[in-house]
Amino acid sequence: MQIKPRQQLLDIWRATARVSYRDGWVPGGLGGSNSISDAEQLLCIMAPATEIPLFRLDQPDTVTDDVLEALRPLGDNLQIPQRLLRALYDYLHRYTAADKITPIFSGGTYFSPEQGGDKVEQEQLDMDVVDSFSISVTLTLAIIGFTKVFRQVVTRAALLRQVEEVEQMANRRLTAAMAGLLRSFTVNVFTADSPFGQELVRTVNQERRATHVVVDELRLALREINARLRDDVTIGSGASEGSELDNPNRLFECGWSWGVVRDAPKIETSAEVGEQRDGVAQNAPYLYFTTVALDAIQALSSERTRLLGLLDPEQARLAQSLQLRFELTRSYWTTIATFGSGRWPLEDLPWRATDGIEFDYFSLLISGMVMQSMLAVRATNANLRRVADVLEELANRSRITRRSTEPETAVGVHFPGLHFPLEGSDALGGPGLQWTVADISPTLFKRTLNLASMTTDGPTRSRMLELSDSIWQHLSIRVIRHGDDHGLWDWAAGAYAYLPNGGSQVSWYYTKRVVDCLVNAANVINEPPLRSELLLQIAADLLNEADHLYDRELLSGIAIRGEALRVDLERVGAELKRARAVYRERPGVAVAVAEEVLRKLDRLAAARRADIG
Amino acid sequence: MIIFATSDKGGTGRSVTSSNLVYRQALQGKDACYLDFDFGSPTAGAIFDLSDVQAGSDGDGLHSYLAGAIPEPRRINVWAETQRESLRNRPAGVGRLTLVPSDRGRGEFPSTPGIVQRCVELLVRADEEYDVVLVDLSAGRSYATEIVLEATARPELADVEARWVVFHRWTRQHIVAAGSLVHGARGILDIGTAHGHKRAELAEKVRFVRTAVLDPAASDQAALRPEQLVWLDVCNMRLKDLAVTNKVGQVKLLGIIPLDPVLQWQEQLLTNDDVWLHRTANERTVNAFEDLAKKIVDVDAWEGL
Ligand SMILES: Nc1ncnc2c1ncn2[C@@H]1O[C@H](COP(=O)(O)OP(=O)(O)OP(=O)(O)O)[C@@H](O)[C@H]1O
Numbered sequence: 001m002q003i004k005p006r007q008q009l010l011d012i013w014r015a016t017a018r019v020s021y022r023d024g025w026v027p028g029g030l031g032g033s034n035s036i037s038d039a040e041q042l043l044c045i046m047a048p049a050t051e052i053p054l055f056r057l058d059q060p061d062t063v064t065d066d067v068l069e070a071l072r073p074l075g076d077n078l079q080i081p082q083r084l085l086r087a088l089y090d091y092l093h094r095y096t097a098a099d100k101i102t103p104i105f106s107g108g109t110y111f112s113p114e115q116g117g118d119k120v121e122q123e124q125l126d127m128d129v130v131d132s133f134s135i136s137v138t139l140t141l142a143i144i145g146f147t148k149v150f151r152q153v154v155t156r157a158a159l160l161r162q163v164e165e166v167e168q169m170a171n172r173r174l175t176a177a178m179a180g181l182l183r184s185f186t187v188n189v190f191t192a193d194s195p196f197g198q199e200l201v202r203t204v205n206q207e208r209r210a211t212h213v214v215v216d217e218l219r220l221a222l223r224e225i226n227a228r229l230r231d232d233v234t235i236g237s238g239a240s241e242g243s244e245l246d247n248p249n250r251l252f253e254c255g256w257s258w259g260v261v262r263d264a265p266k267i268e269t270s271a272e273v274g275e276q277r278d279g280v281a282q283n284a285p286y287l288y289f290t291t292v293a294l295d296a297i298q299a300l301s302s303e304r305t306r307l308l309g310l311l312d313p314e315q316a317r318l319a320q321s322l323q324l325r326f327e328l329t330r331s332y333w334t335t336i337a338t339f340g341s342g343r344w345p346l347e348d349l350p351w352r353a354t355d356g357i358e359f360d361y362f363s364l365l366i367s368g369m370v371m372q373s374m375l376a377v378r379a380t381n382a383n384l385r386r387v388a389d390v391l392e393e394l395a396n397r398s399r400i401t402r403r404s405t406e407p408e409t410a411v412g413v414h415f416p417g418l419h420f421p422l423e424g425s426d427a428l429g430g431p432g433l434q435w436t437v438a439d440i441s442p443t444l445f446k447r448t449l450n451l452a453s454m455t456t457d458g459p460t461r462s463r464m465l466e467l468s469d470s471i472w473q474h475l476s477i478r479v480i481r482h483g484d485d486h487g488l489w490d491w492a493a494g495a496y497a498y499l500p501n502g503g504s505q506v507s508w509y510y511t512k513r514v515v516d517c518l519v520n521a522a523n524v525i526n527e528p529p530l531r532s533e534l535l536l537q538i539a540a541d542l543l544n545e546a547d548h549l550y551d552r553e554l555l556s557g558i559a560i561r562g563e564a565l566r567v568d569l570e571r572v573g574a575e576l577k578r579a580r581a582v583y584r585e586r587p588g589v590a591v592a593v594a595e596e597v598l599r600k601l602d603r604l605a606a607a608r609r610a611d612i613g
Numbered sequence: 614m615i616i617f618a619t620s621d622k623g624g625t626g627r628s629v630t631s632s633n634l635v636y637r638q639a640l641q642g643k644d645a646c647y648l649d650f651d652f653g654s655p656t657a658g659a660i661f662d663l664s665d666v667q668a669g670s671d672g673d674g675l676h677s678y679l680a681g682a683i684p685e686p687r688r689i690n691v692w693a694e695t696q697r698e699s700l701r702n703r704p705a706g707v708g709r710l711t712l713v714p715s716d717r718g719r720g721e722f723p724s725t726p727g728i729v730q731r732c733v734e735l736l737v738r739a740d741e742e743y744d745v746v747l748v749d750l751s752a753g754r755s756y757a758t759e760i761v762l763e764a765t766a767r768p769e770l771a772d773v774e775a776r777w778v779v780f781h782r783w784t785r786q787h788i789v790a791a792g793s794l795v796h797g798a799r800g801i802l803d804i805g806t807a808h809g810h811k812r813a814e815l816a817e818k819v820r821f822v823r824t825a826v827l828d829p830a831a832s833d834q835a836a837l838r839p840e841q842l843v844w845l846d847v848c849n850m851r852l853k854d855l856a857v858t859n860k861v862g863q864v865k866l867l868g869i870i871p872l873d874p875v876l877q878w879q880e881q882l883l884t885n886d887d888v889w890l891h892r893t894a895n896e897r898t899v900n901a902f903e904d905l906a907k908k909i910v911d912v913d914a915w916e917g918l
Pocket residue numbers: 620622623624625626627628629630651654656751752824825826870871872873874875876877878879880881
């Protein structure tokens with residue numbers, strides 16, 4: 001891999017610390033300060049510190065020197081955790097309502113009017129959004145993990161109080177974010193002949209068969225999901241639609257809307273989550289927010305969360321409800337995306353959503369969900385290869401691996417990004433709002449790398465690693481080169497020379513996603529290498545031959561004929577021993593060592609023949 | 614501020630590092646004073662290159678003063694009396710640099726109320742007159758250490774900032790010994806508590822300095838083979854873990870002094886000339902002294918977690 005996670009993460013830390021810390025943590029960046037961007041900025045430091053052992057900051061005793069050097073603007077090993085704690089405290093405080101309890105999950109400056117120039121109302125900017133619920137889950141899990149470990153070395157009473165306060169606020173925010181996710185889950189039920197239904201049928205019907213046959217088969221394929229939605233989804237939004245599902249000719253889709261769904265019931269909870277505000281969001285899933293929510297829920301059930309016991313009982317209960325929706329959503333979209341016996345709907349680019357909007361980017365989001373399902377059911381290499389083909393095609397079509405020298409619409413996905421309308425966002429007055437996403441490259445990188453580590457098929461793995469290298473190449477030329485924010489992202493003109501050259505201000509949205517890529521890469525590198533059966537066989541055979549020849553040399557007694565020879569043969573013996581020890585885990589290494597041993601032994605044999613001749 | 618310098622074992626580099634620290638502090642404009650409490654082997658005279666007190670003073674040093682033989686110990690103005698040419702050109706704006714030597718050929722002696730009283734008076738006066746007072750105790754558990762622990766527990770010294778710095782080498786045995794010197798049986802905390810210090814408060818005033826540390830990452834280690842570097846890295850990691858279990862980890866670390874070729878051969882002060890003109894000493898070493906000199910008197914740097 002060309003990507004060097006440790007060095008590159010340290011470079012990002014260095015730049016993040018330099019840009020963010022000036023006598024205190026300064027939120028901001030491109031797109032302004034809001035509950036999402038500020039969390040993304042903090043996660044640029046907190047995510048690696050949480051996910052990669054070498055980057056931990058919660059144990060000041062074991063922080064490594066290169067990490068300390070990179071975070072120098074934040075102080076020394078004792079100051080770093082304290083100042084981070086302060087920054088986290090400020091964040092939690094900033095996004096708490098005036099009642100000092102209710103956490104705020106507003107989209108703020110990430111919202112923009114559908115028609116440029118329209119004035120967005122303050123009430124609109126204050127609307128909660130799923131992106132904020134999700135990133136809050138990630139951030140608060142990181143915080144709670146951090147404080148749980150850090151408090152063990154703290155002895156000063158004032159500092160201990162601060163640690164406890166941050167932990168308490170983070171816990172409240174976490175619970176509230178989970179409640180928010182439960183209130184933005186949606187099941188959109190429609191008849192097969194409604195516009196939604198027609199779009200869905202068109203998507204799944206790749207073989208162009210009779211509509212009623214396809215509808216029946218689809219209902220059959222979704223029967224189990226359908227039943228669990230009806231019987232098990234009982235709290236939050238999406239619960240009331242269950243009964244409708246059984247009516248004939250009904251189809252549905254499920255996932256997450258962009259915010260709390262209109263008329264979503266409140267979550268009954270014993271925990272203090274503050275006010276649960278009424279929702280306005282359309283009761284239909286958005287692929288982007290669905291993916292974002294799934295990522296957050298995955299973090300809730302991760303091994304780390306379980307091992308460290310990060311959730312309290314009430315949170316664990318809510319997490320279980322979310323986990324159920326996670327599984328249903330994942331299965332639903334996988335069923336749709338791989339429906340039929342011919343070409344998968346997923347393979348028919350671009351993906352067309354039921355509201356008629358189509359983007360290659362959506363195909364990427366769906367691929368992610370399909371891969372998550374495949375991970376759960378241990379999919380065959382053949383199926384993984386089909387997804388790999390899709391990813392390669394996406395990289396190509398979005399001009400990541402294919403050059404783009406002239407202005408073209410395909411590049412819009414990178415800059416200025418895709419916009420999609422947020423239905424219902426005008427309910428409080430003001431214009432309709434839209435959401436912007438521009439993260440196709442980092443998302444594609446993550447999926448590519450995930451797929452590489454999922455498959456056991458050598459060629460597919462190589463292809464995916466090569467692809468991830470190319471995407472990384474693309475990402476690395478988009479780093480900001482000049483100005484105060486150099487070393488951070490995003491400067492799209494680096495990849496597409498004809499784009500406006502401005503925009504040298506850091507986007508925490510983008511930088512955080514690049515950080516995720518690197519964390520992902522670090523995890524993949526830490527996995528043991530894929531073992532090749534072929535290499536294993538060769539190594540075993542080579543070792544047998546080398547062993548045999550070595551034993552013969554020993555038997556010949558030349559070892560006792562001179563100091564130099566004896567030392568030489570002992571060294572050969574040691575090398576063979578080493579090769580034997582590693583050959584199961586690293587057959588390639590064993591082959592290399594055995595070959596060298598064989599060459600050495602052969603020199604002796606050849607010399608002996610020269611003597612006779 | 615008074616800094617008590619001690620070490621887990623003999624020969625760790627306590628005296629050389631301490632001397633360089635007070636020298637750096639004087640260069641940084643502070644009035645600095647070095648009290649040689651290492652009665653068994655007073656070496657400060659040699660390090661400062663003072664010809665007539667190479668191995669201690671003659672009857673007018675600290676030992677005689679504490680024993681009650683003289684009313685005042687001798688004070689030496691290092692800038693004026695050193696034999697070293699490059700030290701004698703005292704730059705403008707620097708602080709005083711004073712050595713209070715011990716006596717030649719004496720040994721350790723147990724504490725008595727009279728000794729402790731004289732020690733208190735000495736420290737109170739020194740603290741008034743100087744910005745930084747560094748007391749070079751001897752290695753390990755010593756009478757000198759016990760005397761100053763007793764003295765600092767007295768009300769006369771209650772308002773004086775007193776700090777403890779334990780110098781140790783970066784090896785397994787030294788790490789264990791350094792931890793034991795502070796936390797072990799009859800260690801600094803035990804003895805201090807016995808004389809009326811509050812254990813937790815005293816513990817907050819103790820920090821560690823690692824001396825003569827070989828940094829595998831430094832460029833001048835280029836001569837090492839890759840295998841040696843890898844091994845050193847593993848070793849270093851293990852030592853870090855060991856340090857944490859012995860409570861001498863980074864949380865209580867004040868500084869690291871790299872292994873220096875000049876100091877390895879000769880006990881001396883490293884001047885800027887040694888780095889820039891003669892190019893014999895490493896710049897990294899001097900930087901480490903410089904940083905430590907700043908940090909050691911910075912109250913914020915002593916703020917624990
Ligand atoms: N950073 C360093 N690099 C290399 N050698 C050093 C370093 N610091 C000290 N030394 C050397 O280590 C030896 C011991 O140093 P020093 O006399 O200061 O130790 P000490 O702890 O005061 O010993 P004692 O307990 O005998 O008084 C000396 O030869 C000194 O020059």
